[in-house]
Amino acid sequence: MATRHSRSAARLMMAPAVILLLGWMLVPLTMTLWFSFRKYLPLRGGDLGWAGLENYSRFVSSSAFWPSVQATLIIVGGVLAITVCLGILLALLLDQPMWGQGVVRILVIAPFFVMPTVSALVWKNMFMDPVNGLFAHLFKAFGAEPVSWLSQAALPSIILIVSWQWLPFATLILLTAIQSLDREQLEAAEMDGAPPLKRFWHIILPHLSRAVTVVILIQTIFLLSVFAEIFVTTQGAFGTRTLTYLIFQRVLESQNVGLGSAGGVYAIILANIVALFLMRIVGKNLDR
């Protein structure tokens, strides 16, 4: 790919994909931008003309805005922390030679194949239900008062559900990273007098840094737009209204497309701020 000729050929061949992707991205983006400047109430008169920045100022000044940003960040941060930490532990565990390794690995990966709606329903009805849930039975068995998870600890519950879904992804990527670690490095460290914890800290963790970065970046993209898990469980109540969910409510429940679109633009800005932060903190791991 070094010559000028082959580079221009490469550009030509990449063009269709790039154009398709651009169109894919630009059309909805422009429509969102367009609607965000209109007063558009589908059930109350339709497109009622230019609105200026009114949608933007109304969306931010709504009392639900800042709590929703906060909820979004807490969910993203919580899930990232849980999946990365547990993912590293699980990956270390799965890397050990053990009986039934193949089956265990498949079982660990299984949650990733369950659709978000289904897994949220399963968690809500089978585990977290205050009357029939498994947790409730467990609490009762120990003589404790069952917790009504989705109202008393709604945000942690949602973080738990989403983490459960994303843990396999993190584990899988981190496991492959651990497996690519040169065994002789660990043996060298062992001979150099590093006990297991120090070997983990000085050798394994730095080796994993790139994989952790990939996990964090990819998960963040998806976690910023978590929706089904909230829709199925709390419907945005008890402090679980994320930015995504707030936009959904504005558009569908209040039937205000303009306001929702302005929210969408804020969501893009938030995502970019988060991405900027992440690239600052962990992105340098990638360019090695």
Place this chain on the structure above:
Amino acid sequence: MGRITLDKVTKSFGAVEVIPPLDLTIEDGEFTVFVGPSGCGKSTLLRLIAGLEDVSSGQIRIDSKDATDVPPARRGLAMVFQSYALYPHMSVRKNIAFPLRMARMDRAEIDRRVEAAASVLNLTDYLDRRPGQLSGGQRQRVAIGRAIVREPAAFLFDEPLSNLDAALRVGMRLEISELHERLTTTMIYVTHDQVEAMTMADRIVVLRAGHIEQVGSPLELYRTPRNLFVAGFIGSPRMNFIEGELARRVGAHTLGIRPEHIAVSDSGGEWSGTVGVSEHLGSDTMFHVHGTGLAETITVRADGEVGFKHGDRIHMTPRPDAMHRFDAAGLRIG
């Protein structure tokens, strides 16, 4: 101090016995080389000494203290791996300092030792680079640096030069030999390259399938190989083996003669044949001679200027005092 004794050490992986009972003593300050063909258990033996593998039975003593169950870090040995096993995310300085940091040595002492090691190994200019930014030979030196700062009782090398090109290999060979002269620490060196073994070793241990075939100084092995295997393994090019009538006449099953102990001539000699391939090394020339009636090929080493061509008739005379006799079991006679 670094006297290492293996006492009836065995190692099995599952049902496969890789090292049958083996006794060996490596004296303090000795440069010992393990040689043998691929898969004969050299690395396994070294890893047993290092403690990276557990012995299946037997005892390992370091300085007459039982070290069989001592973890690798506390055996006081340092190892240089074939892949160097440098820590890629640490600078050269941190790599070399790592064992000292693990030993909780104080900063100033660490710096002093790292600087000293770096100057011995010509690494001073590279201390702040990452291993990925170094050449193969430099990486090798970092690995050696990481080993010497600990001032271990013995160094273990597992084919440390096999990833280097020929010229660099010769250079590093000298450097390691010099290092040994300077440190006078016990060194155990694994290789399958018999030139490395011959040039560096005080003592060579020839292994085959986990068995020790012979232990001795390079010249002992060269002059009096105990059996056919050692005779064929030590020396380059390989010793010629002659069976049949000629061997029977001197009371042997196999007769061995090294290529450098055969004189060539174009007029007359004891044996004669046709020159096949000839390899010109400049200083010497190797002729592969066919049709002698003694063996399929006889290899001869002659002066570089001797000019036989493919298909020429060649006459050869072996040096009678350099003949090795072996019996039917392959053991040396006399």
